[in-house]
Amino acid sequence: xxxxxxxxxxxxxxxxxxxxxxxxxxxxxxxxxxxxxxxxxxxxxxxxxxxxxxxxxxxxxxxxxxxxxxxxxxxxxxxxxxxxxxxxxxxxxxxxxxxxxxxxxxxxxxxxxxxxxxxxxxxxxxxxxxxxxxxxxxxxxxxxxxxxxxxxxxxxxxxxxxxxxxxxxxxxxxxxxxxxxxxxxxxxxxxxxxxxxxxxxx
Amino acid sequence: xxxxxxxxxxxxxxxxxxxxxxxxxxxxxxxxxxxxxxxxxxxxxxxxxxxxxxxxxxxxxxxxxxxxxxxxxxxxxxxxxxxxxxxxxxxxxxxxxxxxxxxxxxxxxxxxxxxxxxxxxxxxxxxxxxxxxxxxxxxxxxxxxxxxxxxxxxxxxxxxxxxxxxxxxxxxxxxxxxxxxxxxxxxxxxxxxxxxxxxxxxxxxxxxxxxxxxxxxxxxxxxxxxxxxxxxxxxxxxxxxxxxxxxxxxxxxxxxxxxxxxxxxxxxxxxxxxxxxxxxxxxxxxxxxxxxxxxxxxxxxxxxxxxxxxxxxxxxxxxxxxxxxxxxxxxxxxxxxxxxxxxxxxxxxxxxxxxxxxxxxxxxxxxxxxxxxxxxxxxxxxxxxxxxxxxxxxxxxxxxxxxxxxxxxxxxxxxxxxxxxxxxxxxxxxxxxxxxx
Numbered sequence: 001x002x003x004x005x006x007x008x009x010x011x012x013x014x015x016x017x018x019x020x021x022x023x024x025x026x027x028x029x030x031x032x033x034x035x036x037x038x039x040x041x042x043x044x045x046x047x048x049x050x051x052x053x054x055x056x057x058x059x060x061x062x063x064x065x066x067x068x069x070x071x072x073x074x075x076x077x078x079x080x081x082x083x084x085x086x087x088x089x090x091x092x093x094x095x096x097x098x099x100x101x102x103x104x105x106x107x108x109x110x111x112x113x114x115x116x117x118x119x120x121x122x123x124x125x126x127x128x129x130x131x132x133x134x135x136x137x138x139x140x141x142x143x144x145x146x147x148x149x150x151x152x153x154x155x156x157x158x159x160x161x162x163x164x165x166x167x168x169x170x171x172x173x174x175x176x177x178x179x180x181x182x183x184x185x186x187x188x189x190x191x192x193x194x195x196x197x198x199x200x201x202x
Numbered sequence: 203x204x205x206x207x208x209x210x211x212x213x214x215x216x217x218x219x220x221x222x223x224x225x226x227x228x229x230x231x232x233x234x235x236x237x238x239x240x241x242x243x244x245x246x247x248x249x250x251x252x253x254x255x256x257x258x259x260x261x262x263x264x265x266x267x268x269x270x271x272x273x274x275x276x277x278x279x280x281x282x283x284x285x286x287x288x289x290x291x292x293x294x295x296x297x298x299x300x301x302x303x304x305x306x307x308x309x310x311x312x313x314x315x316x317x318x319x320x321x322x323x324x325x326x327x328x329x330x331x332x333x334x335x336x337x338x339x340x341x342x343x344x345x346x347x348x349x350x351x352x353x354x355x356x357x358x359x360x361x362x363x364x365x366x367x368x369x370x371x372x373x374x375x376x377x378x379x380x381x382x383x384x385x386x387x388x389x390x391x392x393x394x395x396x397x398x399x400x401x402x403x404x405x406x407x408x409x410x411x412x413x414x415x416x417x418x419x420x421x422x423x424x425x426x427x428x429x430x431x432x433x434x435x436x437x438x439x440x441x442x443x444x445x446x447x448x449x450x451x452x453x454x455x456x457x458x459x460x461x462x463x464x465x466x467x468x469x470x471x472x473x474x475x476x477x478x479x480x481x482x483x484x485x486x487x488x489x490x491x492x493x494x495x496x497x498x499x500x501x502x503x504x505x506x507x508x509x510x511x512x513x514x515x516x517x518x519x520x521x522x523x524x525x526x527x528x529x530x531x532x533x534x535x536x537x538x539x540x541x542x543x544x545x546x547x548x549x550x551x552x553x554x555x556x557x558x559x560x561x562x563x564x565x566x567x568x569x570x571x572x573x574x575x576x577x578x579x580x581x582x583x584x585x586x587x588x589x590x591x592x593x594x595x596x597x598x599x600x601x602x603x604x605x606x607x608x609x610x611x612x613x614x615x616x617x618x619x620x621x622x623x624x625x626x627x628x629x630x631x632x633x634x635x636x637x638x639x
Contacts, residue, residue: 018463032293032297033297035293036265036291036293036294036297037264040290040291040292040294041291041292043290
């Protein structure tokens with residue numbers, strides 16, 4: 001009170017520095033609260049890679065595994081099933097035959113959408129509204145398709161996919177089904193959740 | 203940029219003309235005495251802790267499960283979910299320790315805040331209503347803290363709930379029925395935990411917030427007291443803030459917001475030290491027995507409440523009769539409500555009151571702390587360390603306890619006699635606050 005002359009520059013400097021330091025503190029304090037919404041250590045452990053034995057899966061057979069709480073199917077595709085993937089008959093009916101959309105790791109961006117042609121590893125969730133499509137292995141007429149070439153049919157809204165999980169034209173689902181990161185540990189073991197070269201978790 | 207703010211301000215003023223006057227009334231044109239000292243930090247700190255408890259509490263409620271059902275034998279869902287927060291939720295340990303430390307800091311702040319009121323006579327006319335609302339806040343806070351302590355469903359939660367709720371069995375005729383009704387079971391169980399959770403996170407916080415608003419509204423009607431106990435509102439008028447402004451008043455904002463910011467800085471430093479380095483405070487903030495799950499068959503070796511309840515708990519324990527003990531404990535809180543009418547002295551501040559007031563207030567504060575030590579089971583250690591292993595712990599504990607109870611209630615009795623019969627010789631209260639220029 002002794003000094004009646006107000007130094008506005010000094011006052012502004014003090015106001016700004018106090019506000020900046022205060023905002024810094026508040027920002028730092030907010031971070032833990034925001035991070036607490038991230039998957040907890042328990043959820044992260046549940047999202048750890050899964051190693052499965054595929055040695056007993058017969059040709060044409062499908063086996064489901066849980067990974068991060070979603071169903072991952074592994075199918076030992078027969079030569080006939082694999083052969084359908086390259087036919088013009090199938091490819092001309094697909095929305096994204098060359099897997100342009102980012103629904104698979106780069107090493108599966110091929111015609112079979114897999115590392116080894118016969119082994120399909122895929123998250124079995126319809127890209128329309130999240131149902132689990134049925135595996136329809138038959139090559140031949142089906143009630144829902146007179147010229148069925150083997151693949152998946154979603155029971156909810158009848159979206160159809162070929163045997164590589166590529167979506168058909170004219171169905172509600174917009175995208176091919178997702179291929180998760182995976183690699184072959186040896187000839188009979190697949191680890192889901194880890195890319196082939198880098199062994200860290202995806 | 204400035205133009206945008208002006209237009210935005212105008213937009214709001216057109217639609218809610220009451221906002222700016224409210225802001226001015228409570229902040230920029232609330233003229234507080236300019237001689238606030240250290241003891242005046244605790245009001246704003248209490249609001250800070252309240253905000254901390256609400257924010258951390260909202261986040262804890264996202265991960266906590268109020269269920270006594272056992273997920274694995276011996277471990278309830280509630281206990282497990284607290285461990286989940288501590289171990290698995292990202293930064294959950296920090297959020298929980300901020301909440302537990304906040305609970306204890308709340309009482310430290312409130313006890314200083316109340317003692318400030320006793321020192322400077324802030325409860326006296328015309329601020330009786332402010333004091334009463336403050337006491338109601340204290341009551342609500344005690345209920346809130348007790349129920350919060352039950353939620354982790356550790357063994358001390360369980361037995362604390364059992365002992366505290368059983369206090370109601372001392373109510374004549376309906377006591378036992380009342381206890382069963384509160385617990386929703388014959389022992390504390392899932393029903394108890396669920397209702398305590400609901401009260402802890404919804405009902406009592408709403409009550410607390412409402413009371414805080416009323417406490418502040420009542421205060422701003424009559425204006426703040428100060429260390430000199432001089433009513434600046436009725437003193438000389440006119441200073442550089444306006445001709446009708448109390449001469450010794452300064453706008454709360456920016457003067458006291460800036461001062462309180464300083465207090466907040468120091469306070470947060472202390473809190474950060476506790477939260478990050480000693481969150482259990484050696485068993486004072488979180489008791490050791492609460493790290494074991496609730497067990498209805500095994501009683502902890504010593505059931506004692508958290509430190510902030512121990513002075514009242516010591517009164518209960520020292521009196522060797524259940525009914526009288528509960529009554530005395532209830533009275534020890536109730537009597538504080540009547541302080542404005544027990545103290546008939548016209549002089550507010552301890553600076554100008556009689557010597558004996560200073561003496562009895564000091565004794566009262568000491569008795570309160572010693573009762574706290576008795577309730578916290580510290581006195582046996584002190585007795586044996588002074589009198590050797592053969593010292594009669596029970597005798598000394600009761601002896602000291604009775605003296606402290608006598609001082610506690612004697613303080614209020616003395617205050618009435620001292621002021622009602624005019625025994626107090628006061629000093630001359632100055633016209634204006636002593637630090638005016």
